[in-house]
Structure formats: C-alpha cells, structure tokens
Amino acid sequence: MTVADESDETLMMRYGRGDAAAFDLLYRRHEMRVWRYLKRNVGNRATADELMQEVWFAVARDALRYEPSARFTTWLFTIAHNRMIDSVRTSRRQTSLETLGYEAESVVEQLTSDPSAGPLAAAVARDQAGALARAFEKLPGEQREAFLLQVEGDLSVEEIAAITDSSFETTKSRLRYARMKLRELLKEYA
Amino acid sequence: MNEVPPGRDESDDVDDLYRRASALDESRPSELVRRRVLDHAAQLAAERAAKNVPPRIASARGANRTWRRRRPAIFGTLAAAALAGLLITPRFFTPSVPPGAPPSAPPMAALPTMTAAPPAADSRNQEAPAPAAAEQRANRIAGPAAEFAAKDSPAKMQNMAAARSKTAASAGMQAEARRDQDVASTATSQAGALAQPMASLAAAGRSSDPAAELRRAAEIGDLPEMQTLLDKQPLIEARDENGRTALMLAALHGQSQAVDVLLAHGADPNAADGHGTTPLQAAVAGNQQAIAAALRRAGAR
Numbered sequence: 001m002t003v004a005d006e007s008d009e010t011l012m013m014r015y016g017r018g019d020a021a022a023f024d025l026l027y028r029r030h031e032m033r034v035w036r037y038l039k040r041n042v043g044n045r046a047t048a049d050e051l052m053q054e055v056w057f058a059v060a061r062d063a064l065r066y067e068p069s070a071r072f073t074t075w076l077f078t079i080a081h082n083r084m085i086d087s088v089r090t091s092r093r094q095t096s097l098e099t100l101g102y103e104a105e106s107v108v109e110q111l112t113s114d115p116s117a118g119p120l121a122a123a124v125a126r127d128q129a130g131a132l133a134r135a136f137e138k139l140p141g142e143q144r145e146a147f148l149l150q151v152e153g154d155l156s157v158e159e160i161a162a163i164t165d166s167s168f169e170t171t172k173s174r175l176r177y178a179r180m181k182l183r184e185l186l187k188e189y190a
Numbered sequence: 191m192n193e194v195p196p197g198r199d200e201s202d203d204v205d206d207l208y209r210r211a212s213a214l215d216e217s218r219p220s221e222l223v224r225r226r227v228l229d230h231a232a233q234l235a236a237e238r239a240a241k242n243v244p245p246r247i248a249s250a251r252g253a254n255r256t257w258r259r260r261r262p263a264i265f266g267t268l269a270a271a272a273l274a275g276l277l278i279t280p281r282f283f284t285p286s287v288p289p290g291a292p293p294s295a296p297p298m299a300a301l302p303t304m305t306a307a308p309p310a311a312d313s314r315n316q317e318a319p320a321p322a323a324a325e326q327r328a329n330r331i332a333g334p335a336a337e338f339a340a341k342d343s344p345a346k347m348q349n350m351a352a353a354r355s356k357t358a359a360s361a362g363m364q365a366e367a368r369r370d371q372d373v374a375s376t377a378t379s380q381a382g383a384l385a386q387p388m389a390s391l392a393a394a395g396r397s398s399d400p401a402a403e404l405r406r407a408a409e410i411g412d413l414p415e416m417q418t419l420l421d422k423q424p425l426i427e428a429r430d431e432n433g434r435t436a437l438m439l440a441a442l443h444g445q446s447q448a449v450d451v452l453l454a455h456g457a458d459p460n461a462a463d464g465h466g467t468t469p470l471q472a473a474v475a476g477n478q479q480a481i482a483a484a485l486r487r488a489g490a491r
Contacts, residue, residue, distance in 0.1 A: 004475035018239030019465045020232040020432045024442045025475045027227060035219045036212060045217075052219045053226055060231040064238075132211040151205055179204045186207055 008072035016063040023060060030073070033152040034080055040136055041084055041145055051087055055080045077153035078163050081145070135185035143178035146171055225410075228443075236431050401428030408436035408452060411445035416452070426457045433464025441469040446480045459490035 006014075006022075008029065014022035034055060039048035058079050066075060136144055142164070149160045161171040404425045407415040416436075419425060429435055437457040440448035449469075453459060462468045470490040473481040482490075 004471045014465065015231070015235060016238070018235045018241075020235035021434065021438075021442065021463050021465055021467050021472065023231040023235065024228060025467075025472070027224075027231070028442075028475065031219065031224070035217075036215070039217065049220050049223050053223045056227040057230055060227070060234050063234075132208065151208055182204045182208070186204070 009068045012063060012066050012072050013068060015060075016066065023063075026059075026072075027056060030076060034076065037077065037080055037148045037152040038084060040148055041141070042087070043137075047087065051080070051083050054083050058083070071159075073153050074155060074159050074163075077149055077155060081149070081163050131186055135182050138185060139178055139181055142166075143174045143181070146174040147178035147182070150175060232432070239431070401425040402430065404428070405430055405434070405436045405439050408440040408445060408448045409443045411440070411443075411448045413447055413451060416448060420451070420455050426452060426455055427461060429463075433462075435461045435463075435469075437461060438463055438467075438469045438472060441473045441478065441481050441485065444478050444481065446478070446484070449481050449484055453484060453488045459485045459488040 004025070006025075008026060011022040011026045015026065035048065035052055038051045038055070039045065042048050042051065055076075059076060062079075066072075139147070146160050146164065149155050149163065150157075153159075155163070157168060157171050157175065160166075160175075161168045164171065166174075400419055404416060404419045405428070406412075407419060425436075427435055430439075434442070435457065437449060437452045437459065438461065439445075440452060459470070460468055468490065470482055470485045473479075473485060
C-alpha cells in the first residue's frame with residue numbers, strides 16, 4: 001500500500017509524529033471540500049479564505065489531540081463548523097446562519113471562470129454554476145449547512161446532528177427540505 | 191414533517207447535480223492561504239520531529255554538553271602536557287652516552303621494572319633489542335591510549351599523555367615520552383579537526399542555502415530562479431529537514447513546469463522523502479495527472 005492509499009486517520013497520526021508530507025497529502029485531499037463548504041455557507045471569498053486558514057491552522061495545531069477513533073472528516077468539519085459559527089457571531093452584522101446570505105462579490109462570477117473551456121462549455125458551466133449559486137442563496141442557512149456537511153463532508157445524519165447541536169429528526173428534516181428546495185430550483189438542470 | 195426520512199433515491203439527482211456543478215466550479219482558495227497553511231504545518235511538524243529526537247541524536251547532544259562541561263579541564267590538561275613536554279624535550283638533545291663511557295650502557299627503557307626481559311649478560315646485545323622493546327612498550331601505551339581517546343574525550347587522552355610524560359621523565363624513558371607526546375599532539379590536532387567542521391557548520395547556518403532556495407523556487411514554480419540556481423551548482427538532490435528534494439516539493443505543490451525542469455536537469459524521480467513517500471505517490475495523491483505522467487516517463491515507480 002502506498003502512502004497515497006493511506007487513510008486520513010493514518011496520515012493524521014503520521015503528521016502528529018512530525019511528518020509534514022502527510023499533512024500535505026491530507027490538505028490536498030480535503031482542500032476543495034472544506035473550501036466549498038465554507039464559501040457556500042458564508043458566500044464571501046475573503047471570509048472563506050480567512051476561515052480556511054483558521055480551520056487548517058487548527059488542524060495542524062491540534063494534531064496531537066486528534067483521536068483516531070473519530071473519523072478525520074468528522075473532526076475536520078466540526079472544526080470548520082465551529083470556526084464559521086464563531087465568525088458569524090463576531091461579525092459586525094451579527095447575522096445568524098439563517099439570515100446569512102451571499103454578499104458583495106458575485107457568487108455566479110466566482111463559480112464560473114474556466115478560461116480553458118470552449119465558449120459553449122463555458123456558457124453551460126456558467127449557467128449551471130450560476131443556477132446552483134442562486135439556489136443556495138435561497139436556502140435557509142441551517143438547511144444549507146446540513147446539506148453541505150453531508151455532500152462535502154460525507155457525514156451521516158447522526159454526525160451532522162452532533163456537529164450542529166440539533167436532534168436527529170430535525171437534521172433529517174433540514175436535509176430533506178434542502179434537497180426538495182434545491183430540486184425545485186434546479187429542475188431544469190436535473 | 192419529521193417522520194419522513196431523506197430517501198437516498200430522492201437525493202441522488204440533487205446530489206449528482208450539485209457534484210456536477212461543483213466539478214465545473216473553478217473557485218479555489220487563494221494561493222497565499224494555501225502557502226501559509228502548508229508552511230505553518232511544516233513548521234509545527236519540524237518542531238514535533240525535533241521533540242521526538244531519536245536516542246542516537248540525543249546521546250550526541252549529550253556528548254556535546256559533556257564536551258562543553260569538560261572544556262576547562264581539557265585546556266588545563268593540555269597546558270600540563272605542554273609543560274611536561276618542555277621539561278622532557280631537553281633530554282632528547284642531551285648526549286645519553288658521555289664521551290669515554292662504555293658504549294653499551296643499557297637504556298633505561300629496558301630496565302626490568304618495566305619489562306619482564308632478564309638482564310642480558312652482554313651489554314652489546316642490548317643495543318639492538320632495546321629500542322625495539324621501547325617501541326613495543328610505546329605501542330602498548332599508544333594503542334590503548336588511542337582507543338581510549340577514540341571512544342572518550344580528548345581530555346582523558348591528554349591526562350593520560352601528561353601522566354605518561356611525567357612517568358617517562360622520572361624513569362628516563364625518552365622513547366615512551368616521545369611517543370606519548372606524539373599521541374598528545376595527535377589528540378590536540380583531532381580536537382582542532384573537530385572544531386573546524388563545527389565552525390563550518392555554524393557558518394553554513396548563517397549563510398544563505400542555495401539548495402533551500404532551489405527547493406523553495408521549485409515549490410512555488412519560480413522557473414527563472416530555478417534555472418539560475420541549477421546553472422550554478424549541483425543542488426538538485428539536496429533535501430530539506432523532512433528529506434524532501436526540490437522535485438518532491440514541486441510534485442507536492444502541483445508545479446508541473448518545475449517538475450519538468452528538474453527532471454530535465456536529471457533529478458532522481460524516485461527520491462523518496464524521509465517517510466518513504468515518492469514524488470509519484472505525492473502527485474497521485476494530489477491528483478496531479480500531468481506531473482504523475484511526467485514522472486512515470488522519467489522512470490518513476
């Protein structure tokens with residue numbers, strides 16, 4: 001088995017013992033998932049960048065405290081969730097996740113920049129990504145976060161419920177409604 | 191509404207659509223954030239690795255501390271040895287056989303107090319074996335002394351030489367004294383030889399490291415800088431504190447052109463880092479297909 005096949009948990013243990021390359025591999029494996037989770041929740045590239053750095057700094061710093069009995073992704077997205085909540089709480093706007101919407105920077109613009117693609121492909125990509133971004137804007141924050149934790153973090157309902165401090169049934173409902181709304185908003189692409 | 195569980199079949203189409211759209215999403219975290227995160231992680235890893243020092247390195251550090259602690263004693267011993275040498279040296283230049291004396295006076299080195307050889311009846315026969323016996327004794331002394339010095343500190347070595355010098359002076363055993371002085375001076379020169387690389391290492395720590403600059407340039411894909419550094423001297427296989435070559439760092443950081451440059455300059459495509467990870471494994475783990483292909487073409491396994 002090569003190092004590329006090693007589990008997240010093994011890589012995390014290796015990093016805890018001082019193997020910087022293990023962290024590099026872990027970061028590259030989960031970079032985009034964490035990035036999409038943060039950016040689609042906060043809707044602002046600068047804030048997402050800031051949170052991204054805070055999350056991975058925390059992962060690196062707390063590596064020695066990481067318990068291999070817990071899945072690495074659960075631990076990682078718990079950190080991401082907590083950082084995001086802290087960020088919302090300390091922001092001047094004092095917004096809650098329910099009311100947190102996309103702001104300033106055009107999300108559609110952010111989602112659709114592929115200079116290597118042809119004009120048609122670029123148009124389709126822009127269309128789909130734009131529709132997705134608009135759909136996310138219309139989702140309540142709690143539903144959006146539950147959905148992103150599941151699709152990006154690959155977390156179970158139980159894990160999402162624990163992270164968001166919600167009941168199992170409430171989490172199931174949020175996921176169900178999030179998908180219903182997204183399906184409705186994206187039906188022309190489904 | 192809570193009684194309806196989210197069916198996997200119902201969610202598949204939405205999730206698939208989400209993933210398709212995400213695959214088209216070119217949005218990325220900024221390169222600055224990535225750099226900060228990886229640098230911070232590498233710094234913490236280096237600190238942790240330094241804390242988990244293997245016993246062999248720890249004992250080397252202990253020896254270093256011991257050397258510092260014994261330094262005053264070593265210099266004192268060296269001074270004593272030099273003084274003893276000054277006292278003995280004139281004896282080498284004094285004619286051992288006064289004019290008119292019998293030419294076959296047995297050398298002091300052959301006295302029965304130091305050897306088990308019986309006194310010879312014919313003093314002429316003593317001339318040839320006497321220096322040989324002294325030489326053998328000198329060897330017997332120098333052998334353990336050198337061994338002692340090799341596995342212990344120069345201080346003990348010098349102590350032994352000084353003690354032997356005093357004994358030799360009192361007994362008049364010039365050959366032994368001479369030999370011991372040679373051993374002492376060897377120890378002194380060994381100490382000097384040790385100090386020289388240490389000074390070089392300290393100087394190297396202060397100066398800029400072209401190998402580190404090359405690794406850094408490879409990591410960030412600074413091709414002109416890489417070319418300049420590669421033209422200067424063969425640094426291509428130099429490694430950082432984690433055993434990573436410039437090629438490994440370029441592969442880890444997705445610097446495809448840097449990988450090509452390094453391979454064109456003969457970088458070893460199979461140079462694994464300190465944990466056995468090869469550049470190809472790093473490229474595959476990071477989903478860097480172009481880099482993986484280039485490495486395979488260069489013979490990476």
